[in-house]
Amino acid sequence: MDIKEIQNLIKFVAKSGASEVKLEMEDIKITIKTGSEKTETTIVQAAPMAGLPQVAAPVAAAPVVEISTPAPAATSDDSNYITVKSPIIGTFYRKPSPDKPNFVEVGSEISVGDTVCVIEAMKLFNEIESEVSGKIVKVLVDDSSPVEFDQPLFLVDPS
Structure with a gap:
């Protein structure tokens, strides 16, 4: 699963109104929890791969925080x-x-x-x-x- 797929999953969960989604695959486990004020994303790498997936996973969490915080401030x-x-x-x-x-x-x-x-x-x-x-x-x-x-x-x- 690449970073774009993870970001699309986060967007889909945020729009759907679901409070929590867990996705487990062979080499990755993702939990996305949404609340009224913030979106929390936990990504755990089950089987260590070459450095690429481990580097990509933490980057996926950063845009969620940036997207959810500016909107209330502007309003x-x-x-x-x-x-x-x-x-x-x-x-x-x-x-x-x-x-x-x-x-x-x-x-x-x-x-x-x-x-x-x-x-x-x-x-x-x-x-x-x-x-x-x-x-x-x-x-x-x-x-x-x-x-x-x-x-x-x-x-x-x-x-």
């Missing part, structure tokens, strides 16, 4: 703003194609149903529409960056 600092979040996992794009202008900029007025970005998932480009009206205060994701499910994309001032 609490800007509590008077509404957050537009990603409904899917994919690659975030601010414009419909490289030669077109961005859908929205900081200061843009948006209405319910306005397209604010595109997220590419499995070679399909999904237009993300705003569920709120207001003014874009901050763009939280860089263009062409990978995004997670429920990751904050924009801050909107509803007033």
